Amino acid sequence: MNNIISCSEVFYNYNNSFKKKNDLSNIKKTTSVLKGIDLSINKGESVAIIGESGCGKSTLLNLLGAIDKPSSGKILINNTDITKLNEEQTTKIRADNLSFIYQFYHLLKTFSAIENVMMPLLIKGIDKNKAKEKSKNMLFKVGLENKAEHLPNNLSGGERQRVAIARALITNPSCLLADEPTGNLDAKNAKSIIETIIELNQQQELAMVIVTHDEKIAEKMDRILILSDGKLQQ
Ligand SMILES: Nc1ncnc2c1ncn2[C@@H]1O[C@H](COP(=O)(O)OP(=O)(O)OP(=O)(O)O)[C@@H](O)[C@H]1O
Ligand SMILES: [Mg+2]
Secondary structure, three states: OOEEEEEEEEEEEEEEEEEOOOOOOEEEEEEEEEEEEEEEEEOOOEEEEEOOOOOOHHHHHHHHOOOOOOOEEEEEEOOEEHHHOOHHHHHHHHHHHEEEEOOOOOOOOOOOHHHHHHHHHHHOOOOHHHHHHHHHHHHHHOOOHHHOOOOHHHOOHHHHHHHHHHHHHOOOOOEEEEEOOOOOOOHHHHHHHHHHHHHHHHHHOOEEEEEOOOHHHHOOOOEEEEEEOOEEEO
């Protein structure tokens, strides 16, 4: 099969319990967010997911990224059903196949740009000198070769997101999951970040799922899916 991610009949409910004032009993509340998601993403394919705030886009991305498990349904990553795996197996399949980018970069503040990019390689046990060399090349690809030693605080928003992209792609993942990666950037930086991601997508045969509110960005993807009432519409 050529799918990197495939899910069928995926449901997700948030279950919260809370106490009312002057009442000791627990009140349980279930919010059904995803109500039957079917989705297949091919290797190298780019997909945008759009939809109103609160419709469940981040929830869906967390399921696709094996960060959370669905209430019911099947999710296959590279043909393995992740809903049946234990914590350790899930961590491995995530590390071997997926990478994430978020709206607020999530960089480690006390580490330089290059150290942030090196981190996933060091965690994998790759030799420090090799990791540094590879990270230098990756920073070059995202246009930041001159800012390798900068701390995140000494970089602009667009530059920080470039470091996050370099860090996400340094391990050659099969699929990039991005939750509003340009949500914190001005239009010019947003465009340039997306162009960089698309270029890397073509070079590395990288599949990607991008959650975005920006129509211009969504239009650059191979497919646009609208999440509405817990389901995906083409
Ligand atoms: N921990 C939680 N407990 C209960 N409900 C939650 C929880 N987290 C999220 N929700 C609810 O689930 C729904 C989907 O949330 P989600 O964050 O996936 O939406 P979203 O589409 O990413 O929104 P946005 O565009 O604003 O980021 C929302 O109605 C939200 O209030
Ligand atoms: Mg969200």
